[in-house]
Amino acid sequence: MTDHATHRRSGGRAARQAARAIAHAQTIPFLTRTLKPFEVLGEEGLSLIEHNADTILEEVGIEFRGDPAALSLLRDAGADVQGELVRFPRGMCRRIVQASAPREFVQHARNPERSVRIGGNATVFAPAYGSPFVRDLDNGRRYGTIEDFRNFVKLAYASPYLHHSGGTVCEPVDLPVNKRHLEMVDAHLRYSDKPFMGSVTAPSRAQDTVEMARIVFGADYLEDHAVILSLANASSPLVWDASMLGAARNYALANQATLITPFILAGAMAPVTAAGACAQTLAEALAGMAFVQLVRPGAPVVFGSFASSISMQSGAPTFGTPEPALILYAMAALARRLGVPFRSGGSLCASKVPDAQAAYESAATLQPTVLAGVNFVLHAAGWLEGGLAMGYEKFVLDADQCGMMGVFVDGMDLSENGQALDAIRENGPGQHFLGTAHTLANFETAFYRSELADNNSFEQWFEDGSLDAAQRANAIWKRMLAEYEQPPLDPGVDEALREFVARRKASEPDSDV
């Protein structure tokens, strides 16, 4: 693992950070992939896309909107700034990113055993993010509430297959827009001890997130520990807007991590072809990551790519089609060449319900996600309806798949026990292995056990009520919530968090922007 737990900067704080990363990595729960990533492009293809990204940065440029300080920073670093349009000499963004962005980092959780490594051969699964609606079998589709939000934080905490509490696991639409972030961050810190994501809807809300993290972790701790990871989306094509830049700046100034993610539905926010969408994604991400590194060299950044397709008939987003999978594999390879952690994928689908369409589409994203070697997987569980709805049953279904991925990435056991030659020798032709010593010795660990799948006979399944997977998932999330136990929180911290939230809520009137 030590060959992965490295930072580019050597000595001093960087070395201490690296040492801490290693110390934590031995106990933290995330996937460590042993298999080489699947590649869809060779050296020539990847170089071509890098060249095209540089051409876009040099000739077309990126708009940095509403943030004069960002323009100054970029101009001072050597970019050509005309109004809000910033053009970058070839290779400039890459040089800035490679000079200071960590190859990987640890996002620390308030329970140190749940800290996650982000980068290298690590993969971290986080719940879906940003849905205004929620769905379950009992009540159908409805606006999300803070109660739903807390439920999903609890479910992600309870699931052994989700490594992260996520961010806006659903929009708490019952709260005023300008105060939601306080309750959301409070819920992540209170109802889970897994790492979490901060608010990005305004720079001040990012700052609130930082303040709340300081209450829990200690103000000094944040200075050289990433405890917040936040999602900064580009306004593709080729635009970074003020709110995302401001949030990313505030997190970087506090040395906290950001996911710098072009959000691309190819055909709408990027060209309709995969190679074109890849080059544009790389250009936008390079510009965003360079900005963050200029704000604070060494602040953790994750190269993000959210890319899907659209229906050419209706313009509606489509998921699980083969083209986004090709883009995902290529972008992961480009991130490896750049030398930064990569975020993409998830269990994405367009289906409104947790049916076969949902599962097929989600698998067609999640499998490439894992095989491409994605480091941080937002939307790993719960996503329905193109991200408009967070599904309770879908969450359970997806988490089960995340569990299977954990076994898959371990690869094949080639130990003597794994080879099982003696078992074959002892059994001989025609003798079943069900009761053999080798089978019994491996009983506990052989084969992933899905809590959700029904493998019974037809007759047994019929007798059990002929339930489909969604109906079984319904019972599982209810049981998970019923059995949920809140992780301990220091009473002083609890009090200080409550006080902070109450004070900030009282400081301004409710607003729906």
Add this chain to the structure above:
Amino acid sequence: MTDHATHRRSGGRAARQAARAIAHAQTIPFLTRTLKPFEVLGEEGLSLIEHNADTILEEVGIEFRGDPAALSLLRDAGADVQGELVRFPRGMCRRIVQASAPREFVQHARNPERSVRIGGNATVFAPAYGSPFVRDLDNGRRYGTIEDFRNFVKLAYASPYLHHSGGTVCEPVDLPVNKRHLEMVDAHLRYSDKPFMGSVTAPSRAQDTVEMARIVFGADYLEDHAVILSLANASSPLVWDASMLGAARNYALANQATLITPFILAGAMAPVTAAGACAQTLAEALAGMAFVQLVRPGAPVVFGSFASSISMQSGAPTFGTPEPALILYAMAALARRLGVPFRSGGSLCASKVPDAQAAYESAATLQPTVLAGVNFVLHAAGWLEGGLAMGYEKFVLDADQCGMMGVFVDGMDLSENGQALDAIRENGPGQHFLGTAHTLANFETAFYRSELADNNSFEQWFEDGSLDAAQRANAIWKRMLAEYEQPPLDPGVDEALREFVARRKASEPDSDV
């Protein structure tokens, strides 16, 4: 393509066969993969499994039951035969297979445009095989009939994503066991013009299949064209039984192709560990393929692997778990090293209904199938309930995924149009691509279009009746059957087929064995 369309034997018939293979390959409809296979084991791991397979063949041996002629053949070739147990000197089976088995071959269809290449970078999708039951949303689960059988032949013919008519697409349980094969082969030859599979339930039924193929293709044609592909399963562990050996012999003598397939539920028919199941599968397949090559050197054989896991609680077969995916990837690599075509995978699941479990499990098999580079994919569409039921809606759902795989394996278009740099230049920051010239120019070919997926808004979906994927699939297969048109069949051939079937039916009383 020419570097793949090669046989080991040079000159004479082999060269003519190779030339014909190339001529057909340019028009035949199957997938041609452009991506390198995903690998889960390196050279060391693969060598270890090959070594262990040789150890099994040398020390433990394989039983060839009820077929004295097979024992003589193997003894004469250098095997150590004790009773029905055959032990092979290290490397013997590999040498025999590599000396004469074609690296790839063409299975000719009665419509030459539908002939398929099996091996190399080709992938062929065939329907599921062997279910006694069928299921649809209207009538639920029931025994299959010859009408169901014909329906699935018609559906596979009508689907652009299935390349093959398959074999026992469901059991026609309404016909006597000893006469089913006549109606099944007749249905494949009459209701489809895609390539098909022959009967293996008895040597005489294999011979009937050969005779019927001779009626359609001409007796001489079969001598140097593979027109029948048949499934010979080992009775794992380490047993080949008389009926499979007899069927494989009859097909080989007619120079027709067989899938030599160990059928493994790890933990029952093989060790509970992946590396053990791999070594045993390789040993059984090597012995079976060597037998076929001894019967007739050069007869096409396909290395098959059907491997899944079992529930350690109940012993029931489980599908879509991560361990069989690891086995599949390893076996595909071992087949490449051996230099023979490979059969595995499909859209396997344990689910009783076409729900999210079915789709997730099927995707967890089909994606590895394609990424591993499987050449012949039996069970690509329709499989439910561990193979006990053939689903009408599942067939439609799976075929859609097969279609997506066809786009995926083409890889990323890096042409100037694919790069789309001009489109990005013209659009500039903040301008959507929906109406641009580049998008319009690529309108027809951009993105796989699923007929099944619902990508509409929630409101539109609700207005359309809130149908799930299975309900939409129900309408699709009904429309496919309603619009089905039988491919032309020469009246003389038609007559001769009917006469053969009637004569063979009259030649023995109905029997249920």
